Amino acid sequence: MKLYSISFQSIRRRKSRTAFLIIGLLIAVASFVTLYIVSYNVNKSVAENLDEFGANMIITPKNDGLNLNYGEISITGLTIENENLKQNDISKIKSIKNKDNLSIIAPKLFNRVTIKFENVSTEKNVIAAGINFQDEIRLKKWWKVYGKLPEKSNEILIGSNIAKKLNIILNQKVNLNNKEFIITGLLNETGSQDDELIFIDLKTAQDLFNKKDELSLIEIAARCYDCPIEEIVRQTSAKLPDAKVTAIKQSIESKMAAMHSFEHFSFGISTVILVISLLVVFTNVNASVNERTKEIGIFMAVGFRRLHIIKIILLEVLVSSFVAGLLGFFMGVVAAKIITPLLSMNTNPNIDYNYSLLFISVGMAILAGLLSSIFPALRAARLDPTVAFRSL
Amino acid sequence: MSLIQLINVTKEYKTGSETIRAVNNISLNIEEGSFVTLMGESGSGKSTLLTMLGGLNKPTGGNILIDQIDIYKLTPNALSDFRKEYVGFVFQAFQLVPYLTVEENVMLPLAISDQKRKQKKEIVFSILEKVRIKDKSLRLINELSGGEQQRVAIARALVYDPLIILADEPTGNLDSNTSKEIINIFLSIVSEGKTVVMVTHNKEYTKHSTRVIELSDGKIIKENCTLFSSVSDAVSIDKKIITMI
Known part of the structure; x- marks a missing residue:
């Protein structure tokens, strides 16, 4: 014992x-x-859920160009002469160390487009945004679409202000740069620049604007709960040295x-x-x-x-x-x-x-x-x- | 030289503003191998004297020397070691640890020794055999009768082979037959050369003692030396003591 x-x-x-x-x-x-x-x-x-509620990172070309206020930040590099981002930049982004923290990657291509209605001779110039609709709707959970989200390459979505200004109705056929599209959805008012845009499928937009594989900006929703956003920004910047990677700090801080x-x-x-x-x-x-x-x-x-x-x-x-x-x-x-x-x-x-x-x-x-x-x-x-x- | 020497030992307790003198200037020598009985009314100071002898109750005055060691001048750890090696206690209410078995209770003092388990077991079983309770070694304490529990308590007191056994009313909770058995165990312990100091109210048991000390109000009022050549053949010599102040 x-x-x-x-x-x-x-x-x-x-x-x-x-x-x-x-x-x-x-x-x-x-x-x-x-x-x-x-x-x-x-x-x-x-x-x-918060991370997927809007982007907390945005990637734009580094060079100066046309300024566009998009969301909470000012986007540069929209001029044709400037070097845009490339489609394969998305693969590079997906190869960063913290790739698992990347929840949504939403690339965009902006360009001026001429809109012409059937049986109407007048034309209007508007800005069109080429997007991947499924990624965009995940990123912008506040979007409410009257009609349906475009699924085919010839289907488009119209921002609320454009629809009002041009008296656009659902299922109307329009020509964009002389190519026919059908309006399958009207976006309810969002209070953002989205109200002033026409949304086209990204691939279709790249073909329509002769900007194959080019992108104007990439919005990213990163899960930053167990990884600091600064680290993801640093890793992304390293992969895309010619791009400007910005964290939307205000959004992140309120979420945190x-x-x-x-x-x-x-x-x-x-x-x-x-x-x-x-x-x-x-x-x-x-x-x-x-x-x-x-x-x-x-x-x-x-x-x-x-x-x-x-x-x-x-x-x-x-x-x-x-x-x-x-x-x-x-x-x-x-x-x-x-x-x-x-x-x-x-x-x-x-x-x-x-x-x-x-x-x-x-x-x-x-x-x-x-x-x-x-x-x-x-x-x-x-x-x-x-x-x-x-x-x- | 006496094994136990008490020199002008006094013990006072304070209860509020009142000071009670439980032991009053007692001087006493106890020889090795003797069987001393302390008698007296309740509150006479006999149990206090016993705990003082065991190194558990520091006197407020005087010195207690055991085997030439002034025990209350020892450090707390040395005093604990003294208790372990010199003294074995036996109590009226047995005071066994209820959640330990008979064997474990007896082995309790050895829990702090460096001996091997096998060696400890050998010691415990030889003592259990001596007090005739070896067959119940794996029982828990509450499964034993009063007499059996007291045997276990005696075995525990003996396990470190101490020089002195201090017993406070060891037969107080037992019937007369069992009490006689316990006294016989004490007599056998004394016959092995150990010293037993026993507090009792029962005059019957004093006939086996080498010395009977009667206390009253903390003083020795009577001392009865019983010289016996054998346990069964005792000769009693009464001696009145003039109490010393």
């Missing part, structure tokens, strides 16, 4: 007291793990602020639960020491030193805390798996958790257990032998 045998037998045979100690810490650890995983995954889900507010809330709740659990453990160990005055008297009578008594008490708490940390982690993971889908914007989210959280949980439980029992253990060891012995 060694000192640790006394601790182990006490844990094994005084089940209800041990269970009470473990439950106190287990609740703390499980709550921490649950809140951490839920907060991480909900934040991630919110971040992903929304995410961090939830993180702070979770952290606050975890801290409160942890403090309450520490108090529960402290009260429990303290009460246990009071209960064990007689036992401590026996230990003293058989010649145990103060350090031996401290070791017995702390080892019991250490083992109980280890078990509480381990069980708390797994209970927390299970609880998080139940709660996360209820809070997440995605009904079937992938719940990510790191196994380093297991070590953190066990470490936290041990630290909490030892912190709250060090004082009672010292008090037990310093117990006046006369007092301990009087109880015998």
Whole structure:
């Protein structure tokens, strides 16, 4: 028999007291793990949704040219003489180290176009935007289309102001640079430059404007929850040395602020639960020491030193805390798996958790257990032998 | 030289503004191998004297020397080591650890020794055999009768082979037959050369003692030396003591 045998037998045979100690810490650890995983995954889900809600990065040619205010930034390089971006630049962007953070890549080609209506002799000059409709609608979740989104190469979408100015109606046939198109969708007013544009399929636009493989700008929605946008900008700039890569900081900062507010809330709740659990453990160990005055008297009578008594008490708490940390982690993971889908914007989210959280949980439980029992253990060891012995 | 020497030992307790003198200037020598009985009314100071002898209750005055060691001049750790090596305690309410088995309770003092497990087991089983409870070594304490529990307590007191056994009313919770068995165990311990100091209310057991000391209000009021050539053949010599102040 060694000192640790006394601790182990006490844990094994005084089940209800041990269970009470473990439950106190287990609740703390499980709550921490649950809140951490839920907060991480909900934040991630919110971040992903926010990241796809408009671009947070824009790529334009480096050289100066025609200025166009598009979205929140000023776009340059729209003159024909300037060197545009190329279609294969998209493959380069997709090859950056943080390519997995790139959620939507929406290339665009802008050009002036002459619009002519059937049976009408007058012509008007407008700006047309060649886009990939499926990428664009994912990027601009606020777009509302009257009619349907173009699917074929001869189908186009008209911005609301252009439609009003030119009295355009749905399913009307128009000529753009002498090529016939059908208007399948009218864009509801967005309050942006999109209201002034005619949207054509990108490939069709490149052919129509004799700008094969050319692009005016590329909008990107990057998931920047677990990767700083500056890093993605740096990597993209390295791949496209002739392009200007800009992060839309205002957009990112507001998104991050929304995410961090939830993180702070979770952290606050975890801290409160942890403090309450520490108090529960402290009260429990303290009460246990009071209960064990007689036992401590026996230990003293058989010649145990103060350090031996401290070791017995702390080892019991250490083992109980280890078990509480381990069980708390797994209970927390299970609880998080139940709660996360209820809070997440995605009904079937992938719940990510790191196994380093297991070590953190066990470490936290041990630290909490030892912190709250060090004082009672010292008090037990310093117990006046006369007092301990009087109880015998 | 006496194994135990008490020199002008006093113990005072403070309760509020009142000071109670539990042990009042006692001087006493106890020889090795003797069986000393401490008697007296409740509150006479006999249990206090016993705990002071065991190094668990520091006197407020005087010195206690055991085997020439002034025990209360030792450091706390050295005093713990002294208790482990010199003294074995036996209590009225047995004071066994309820969550340990018989074997584990007896082995308890050895938990802090460097001996090998096998060696510890050998010591424990030889003592359990001596107190005739070896067959119940794997039982938990609450599965034993009072007499059996006291045997376990005695075995625990003996496990470190101490020079002195201090017993505080060891038969107080036992019936008369079991009490006789316990006293017989003490007599066998004394016959091996160990010193037993026992607190008791029962005058019946004093006939086996080499010395009976009666206390009242913290003072020795009567000392009865019983010289016996064998355990069963005791000759009693009464001696009135003039209490020293």
